[in-house]
Amino acid sequence: MLFDKTTPGAAIRGVADRLLVTAGETVDEIVASDAFSTTLARGMALAATTTASVRGVTHAVGDVASAWLNVPTRQQVIELSRRMTNLEMLLDDVDAKTSELIERLGDRDAGD
Amino acid sequence: MPGIDEIIGDALRAASRPAKALKAISTSFTYPVGRTPREEVWRLNKTRLYRYKPVRPAAERHPVPLLLVFAAINRPFLLDMRPGYSFIEFMLEQGFDVYLFDWGEVGPEDSDMQLDDYGAEYLPRAVRRVQMDSGSSEVSMLGYCLGAIILLLYAALHTDGPMRNMILLTTPLDMSEKDGSKFTAWMDERWFDIDKVALNLDGVLPSFAIENGGKMLKAIANYVGAYVNLWDRIDNPDSVANWQAMHRWVHDGVPLPAGAFRQWVRDYLWGNALVTGKHTVKGRKVSLASITVPTLNILAKYDHIVPMAQSITVGEFLGSTDMTTEVIKAGHVGIMAGSKSKGELWPKLAAWLAERSGTQTRPAPAGKAVRKSTAKKKTKKKTRKKTATKTRTKVARK
Numbered sequence: 121m122l123f124d125k126t127t128p129g130a131a132i133r134g135v136a137d138r139l140l141v142t143a144g145e146t147v148d149e150i151v152a153s154d155a156f157s158t159t160l161a162r163g164m165a166l167a168a169t170t171t172a173s174v175r176g177v178t179h180a181v182g183d184v185a186s187a188w189l190n191v192p193t194r195q196q197v198i199e200l201s202r203r204m205t206n207l208e209m210l211l212d213d214v215d216a217k218t219s220e221l222i223e224r225l226g227d228r229d230a231g232d
Numbered sequence: 233m234p235g236i237d238e239i240i241g242d243a244l245r246a247a248s249r250p251a252k253a254l255k256a257i258s259t260s261f262t263y264p265v266g267r268t269p270r271e272e273v274w275r276l277n278k279t280r281l282y283r284y285k286p287v288r289p290a291a292e293r294h295p296v297p298l299l300l301v302f303a304a305i306n307r308p309f310l311l312d313m314r315p316g317y318s319f320i321e322f323m324l325e326q327g328f329d330v331y332l333f334d335w336g337e338v339g340p341e342d343s344d345m346q347l348d349d350y351g352a353e354y355l356p357r358a359v360r361r362v363q364m365d366s367g368s369s370e371v372s373m374l375g376y377c378l379g380a381i382i383l384l385l386y387a388a389l390h391t392d393g394p395m396r397n398m399i400l401l402t403t404p405l406d407m408s409e410k411d412g413s414k415f416t417a418w419m420d421e422r423w424f425d426i427d428k429v430a431l432n433l434d435g436v437l438p439s440f441a442i443e444n445g446g447k448m449l450k451a452i453a454n455y456v457g458a459y460v461n462l463w464d465r466i467d468n469p470d471s472v473a474n475w476q477a478m479h480r481w482v483h484d485g486v487p488l489p490a491g492a493f494r495q496w497v498r499d500y501l502w503g504n505a506l507v508t509g510k511h512t513v514k515g516r517k518v519s520l521a522s523i524t525v526p527t528l529n530i531l532a533k534y535d536h537i538v539p540m541a542q543s544i545t546v547g548e549f550l551g552s553t554d555m556t557t558e559v560i561k562a563g564h565v566g567i568m569a570g571s572k573s574k575g576e577l578w579p580k581l582a583a584w585l586a587e588r589s590g591t592q593t594r595p596a597p598a599g600k601a602v603r604k605s606t607a608k609k610k611t612k613k614k615t616r617k618k619t620a621t622k623t624r625t626k627v628a629r630k
Contacts, residue, residue, distance in 0.1 A: 140460065144452035151448055157417050161424040164441075168432035175434055201341035205277040212276065212357050219364070 245467065252466045253459070260476035261483065266309035268321050270332070274361040278336030281358050283365060287324045294589035296396050297329035297366040299359065303378035304335040304350060305442050305488050306481070310569050311376075313477040319568055319578055326582040328589070329366055333358045337486045340435030345489040347378075347496060348513045351385030356393070359386075363394055370396035372585060376568065377402050377538060378496075384506065387525065388518045397588045398552075399528045399581065402535055402564055403543040407504040413539050414449050421502050430494035437493040439485035447482075449536050458482075478569065507549060526554035528584050530567070530577065537564040556584060 150156055179194055186193040192200070269285040286293060300320070302308035311332070312320040323330050333355065338345065362371050371394050375383030380403035387395055407416060418424065430437075447454035458479070465471035488496075505511035511518040529546045532538075540559070547555040560567050560577050567577060 140452060140456060144450070144457070147451045151451060152414055152417065154417070157420060158423040160418050161420075165425050165428045165432075168429045171434070172432035198341040201339075205341075208276050209353065209357075216357075216360060 249463065249466050252472075253462055256462060256466065256472050256476055257459075257479070260479040263473075263476040263480045265314065265477050265480060266312045267315055268312050268318055268324070273331070273365050274358070276354060276357060278338055278342070279354055279358070280334045280336060281361050282332045282334065284320055284324055284330040284332070286329055288327045293327045293329055294586060295368060296370050296372050296589040297331055297362055297368050298323060298585065298589075299331045299333060299362050299371050299373045301333050301355065301373060301375045301379040301383050302335070303376055304347075304382070304492065305378060305439075305486060307484050307486060308332055308334050310481050310565065313481070313569055314473060317474060317477075317569070317574065319573070322574060322578045323582060326586065328582070328585070329368075331362045331366075331371075335486070338436055338489050339487075342489045343433075343435030344491045346491045346494075347382065347500070348385065350382045350492070352389055352513045355382060355386045356390060359394060370394050372397040372399070372589060374399040374581075375401065375403070377404065377564070381405065381500070381506070384520060384523070385513065385518060387523045388520055389513060389516060391522045391524070395525050397526045397528070397585060398523070399530065399585065400543070400546060401530045402532050402538045402567065403529065403546055404500075404538040405549070406507050406542050406545045407501055408507065409541045413537070413542065415445070415537070416501060418445075419497050419501055424497070426494055426497045430490045430497075433490045433493075436487035436489055439487045442488065443483065443485045446537060454482075474571070478565075481569075507545075520549040521551040523550045524552050526588050527552045527556070528581065529555070529557045530581070531557065531559045532564050532567040533559050533561045535564040535567075554588075 183193045183195075270282040271285070272280055273283045274281040300308065300311060302311065312318045315321065320330055320332070335350070335354075359371055359373075363369065373383055373386075373395055375381070375398075380400040383398060383400065384403070384405065387393075387398055419426070450457075458475075462472070462475050462479075465475065499505040499511060503510065506518060506520060509517070509519055509521075527547070527550055529543065531540050531543050533540065535543075544557070544559075547557055558577075558580060562570050562572065562577070567573065
């Protein structure tokens, strides 16, 4: 196979592999440095705040459009979803209690 | 020296490689994964509980089912990559009744969810459903990475619960060694403003941020080396299929709720809360020392995501007297989905679990089994009513 160890291309492949190893070690050292960590942290905070302001505008436009179309706003849908999840959990609690009750009744019947 | 025919053949094969590689990459995003037959047992919000179709008859199966809890930041199909290379398939063949709790893909509506909610609200409900569905009073559980932390939370809060055995895989628990990982360095409290970041996210930490964060830990290996590997194995279809499944998994992440991200960094990473015993959930102290179930702690020797320093001390904090620590020569992902997993970790794990999955010691659970008996009673009553009606009809006819 071309670039295998037994072919003339092996030399090229060997150089490429060594380059990758060296580049890997160099980049690993860079990402492990405090300078990289601080830059990354600042970058994440900046990206989050910048996109948040853009998102704020998008959501405001969306809310106006929702009102105009007489459909629920994004926030209302989010609230609805949260309520549904709470309801699901309550129903699950009721199911658990009912199962427990049925089990106790079953035990009592068995005792009788 | 190779002959001219061989050189021409090699050259032609090499010429076809770019097209093959491009095809492999482009089709990897839809590569069929998670093919072991399963059915959805229960769902809550985005989470889903699946039961895998057993492959061995009930008499040959271990009585205690196994519930898999994967990290909440990745798809769980890493445990079921492809036929012949699937941990779930392997465990089914070993006679385990396997359940998987999939956290699903959270959205902005889940922004307030914390890791505590995973361990205290969602997982206990899923465990009850496993009990109901399987009719088993006890459940063995396996947690992977962040899933292992959720499992520890659950176990500490439910010391009298149905957990029979606990398997922890690459658990990022002990953060006392700050130099242990690049992640901890990147999110060091000296420069990382978690409040600013978390509050300005759109409710969730996007999956691309998690994916690239993980890749940057070994940037060249992940961004370049992965494709060199594909190039090297492009003429081996089985190898390419494995590569595609893994490529899909790496690029198919799920977001993490902003609340969970904030809690992870603040309480677990900075505060080392689980280890120091300062963590409370709904007023209840989370004490790892109260966990007494048999535990298998599995570590990956070459783990660059969760270095061994973070997980090797797990046994020191638990109260379990049956504690086994196993170090596997693999990486964070390769430990479970690597080429050697099937021959190394999986059999060890299955043997450990099989030894501890014998006769159950707890009473039968409430739920399905009870319902079955109620249903039988109802059927009896209905039969009685029907008989009575028939008798009455006969009398009327007479």
